[in-house]
Amino acid sequence: MARFRETVRTLLRERLLDAAFERVARHGFDKLRMAHLAGDVGVSRQTLYSEFSSKEAVGEALFRRELERCLVGIQQGLDAHPDDLRAAVEAAVGFTLTLAGRNPLIRAMLTSTGEGGLLPYLTTRSAAAFDLATTMAGTYVAETWPSIDPVARELAVDTAVRLTASHVVQATASPEESARRIADTAVRVALSTGHERLPAAAARA
Amino acid sequence: MARFRETVRTLLRERLLDAAFERVARHGFDKLRMAHLAGDVGVSRQTLYSEFSSKEAVGEALFRRELERCLVGIQQGLDAHPDDLRAAVEAAVGFTLTLAGRNPLIRAMLTSTGEGGLLPYLTTRSAAAFDLATTMAGTYVAETWPSIDPVARELAVDTAVRLTASHVVQATASPEESARRIADTAVRVALSTGHERLPAAAARA
DNA sequence: TATTGACACAACTTCTCATAGTGTCCAATT
DNA sequence: AATTGGACACTATGAGAAGTTGTGTCAATA
Numbered sequence: 001m002a003r004f005r006e007t008v009r010t011l012l013r014e015r016l017l018d019a020a021f022e023r024v025a026r027h028g029f030d031k032l033r034m035a036h037l038a039g040d041v042g043v044s045r046q047t048l049y050s051e052f053s054s055k056e057a058v059g060e061a062l063f064r065r066e067l068e069r070c071l072v073g074i075q076q077g078l079d080a081h082p083d084d085l086r087a088a089v090e091a092a093v094g095f096t097l098t099l100a101g102r103n104p105l106i107r108a109m110l111t112s113t114g115e116g117g118l119l120p121y122l123t124t125r126s127a128a129a130f131d132l133a134t135t136m137a138g139t140y141v142a143e144t145w146p147s148i149d150p151v152a153r154e155l156a157v158d159t160a161v162r163l164t165a166s167h168v169v170q171a172t173a174s175p176e177e178s179a180r181r182i183a184d185t186a187v188r189v190a191l192s193t194g195h196e197r198l199p200a201a202a203a204r205a
Numbered sequence: 206m207a208r209f210r211e212t213v214r215t216l217l218r219e220r221l222l223d224a225a226f227e228r229v230a231r232h233g234f235d236k237l238r239m240a241h242l243a244g245d246v247g248v249s250r251q252t253l254y255s256e257f258s259s260k261e262a263v264g265e266a267l268f269r270r271e272l273e274r275c276l277v278g279i280q281q282g283l284d285a286h287p288d289d290l291r292a293a294v295e296a297a298v299g300f301t302l303t304l305a306g307r308n309p310l311i312r313a314m315l316t317s318t319g320e321g322g323l324l325p326y327l328t329t330r331s332a333a334a335f336d337l338a339t340t341m342a343g344t345y346v347a348e349t350w351p352s353i354d355p356v357a358r359e360l361a362v363d364t365a366v367r368l369t370a371s372h373v374v375q376a377t378a379s380p381e382e383s384a385r386r387i388a389d390t391a392v393r394v395a396l397s398t399g400h401e402r403l404p405a406a407a408a409r410a
Numbered sequence: 411t412a413t414t415g416a417c418a419c420a421a422c423t424t425c426t427c428a429t430a431g432t433g434t435c436c437a438a439t440t
Numbered sequence: 441a442a443t444t445g446g447a448c449a450c451t452a453t454g455a456g457a458a459g460t461t462g463t464g465t466c467a468a469t470a
Contacts (some may be wrong), residue, residue: 032286045443049433130375159390160370163364170335170367174429185364185394188357191401194391236463249413254464 011084012062013051015041020062025104029059050107066105067129071136073099085145086187092137093164094179100168101175134161141190148190209249213280218256218266220246230309234264271310272334276341278304283345291392297342298369299384305373306380339366345397353395361395 019040023032034055038048052058077092100106138157141148148156160182167178228237239260243253257263282295297345305311343362346353353361365387372383 003430034433045432046434046445047443050442053433071423085344127375130361155386155390155393158386159368162375163367165375166367166371170332170370181360181363184399185360188360188397188401189390189396189398192397194389196393196396239464240462250463251414251465252412255412258464260463 009051012041012043012047016043016048016051016058018066019064020058021066021105024062034058063105066103068133069173070096070099070106071088071133074133074137075140078137078144082144084143085148085190086183088144089160090179090183090185093160093182094175095177096164097167098176110116130161130165134158137161145190149193152192152194154191156186160186212344212380214256217246217248217252219386221248221256221263222267222270225263226271226310229267237263239263247281272337273310274363275304275311276300276338279338280345283342283349286311287349290395291388293349294365295384295388297347298365298393299380301369302372302376302380302383311324335370339363342366350395355397357397357399361391364394365391 001049016037019037020032022035023040032055033046033122034048037058038045041048052061074092077087081087096106134157136152137160141153141157142150145153151172163182163185166181167175171178173181221242224242224326226235228242237260240250241249242263246253257266278300279297280298280310281291285296286292301311325383339362342365343359346358346362347355350358368390372380372387376383378386
């Protein structure tokens with residue numbers, strides 16, 4: 001029965017983070033009140049403080065959880081098409097873009113703009129998140145499609161991640177269409193040798 | 206002699222914009238004072254107002270001029286290597302990244318963050334600038350390397366522009382190294398057919 | 411025709427004060 | 441043993457008033 005307490009604790013954590021997510025998504029991190037958060041879950045303010053040592057700790061945990069969810073979603077998108085690189089990338093990117101369209105936290109992660117003081121320490125973290133996503137995707141692709149040239153693969157992953165972030169900031173089409181284009185681009189990079197023959201240039205005017 | 210007045214006018218404009226650039230680059234647009242600006246050039250505040258109808262007009266002209274300069278630099282970068290697509294892209298991107306590293310206006314254009322209220326109406330404009338750069342580069346490449354497949358070309362230009370902006374925001378290497386990578390990526394996309402053979406996937410774990 | 415000085419008005423500081431929120435401790439409770 | 445509610449010091453945060461500074465326009469001037 002030693003596990004029981006632990007289970008209750010993590011359950012409480014989740015419930016608290018759920019409530020925090022709602023409030024932060026709706027009104028922003030700076031409008032979040034510890035008293036309200038405790039009230040949402042039906043627990044005293046001090047119980048909340050025994051779980052999260054400070055408001056900043058709540059923000060940190062929230063950020064971390066959301067990032068993990070995002071990565072899981074990407075992972076699933078890739079997993080859904082183990083035999084089709086293009087479809088896999090398209091699914092992963094599409095998931096991310098759709099998520100970013102609604103989820104203000106993910107949006108903030110990718111854009112790294114403090115956006116109304118959502119999370120002050122976010123700018124630093126977003127670079128790490130960026131890195132993590134790139135590394136994860138890179139590892140996955142390396143394992144699933146080992147025949148792809150390492151240089152091209154690394155370049156393709158970096159390209160896909162950066163283009164995705166770019167489309168979050170400046171969307172020129174729907175998430176689906178953007179995902180299609182990004183997947184197309186990534187595949188072209190991944191399957192290139194880097195030694196393609198350059199066509200002759202046109203005569204100068 | 207009808208041209209004389211006009212010449213003086215445009216000269217005054219340039220001098221005013223030079224002074225404005227200095228001040229904006231140093232202290233930001235919101236710290237810019239019309240009185241100081243007039244004083245820098247040694248002209249009365251009203252003469253300044255007869256040239257630029259408002260402070261916003263100064264910002265607009267400043268933005269426009271800087272954008273034109275940037276596009277000219279890119280153009281020259283491309284022109285410098287009429288027979289080598291990779292080198293051309295590398296030069297143009299390298300120029301942009303280096304410029305963005307120092308020039309706060311260009312930086313603001315690409316990142317589209319209001320950054321300390323530099324230019325309030327910039328967010329809207331940056332999308333236009335983005336478009337303009339893409340269109341310009343696209344037209345140039347289409348004329349200089351007509352043998353490149355239109356679909357691949359369009360995708361490559363879009364990729365190069367977006368990646369450049371991405372590297373302005375999140376640089377992972379020096380401008381030169383970033384330019385090299387972006388050029389490599391763009392060339393791979395440009396010279397791909399989109400029908401490359403997919404390698405077999407690895408067996409699932 | 412450009413400059414100067416004066417002007418109304420708007421925007422931005424700088425206070426002040428009042429309120430509300432954070433983080434901590436402890437006695438009471440279950 | 442953990443949770444609670446109350447009480448606490450301290451700090452943000454916001455509203456509001458007063459004073460300052462800057463914008464944009466006008467008429468008088470040289």
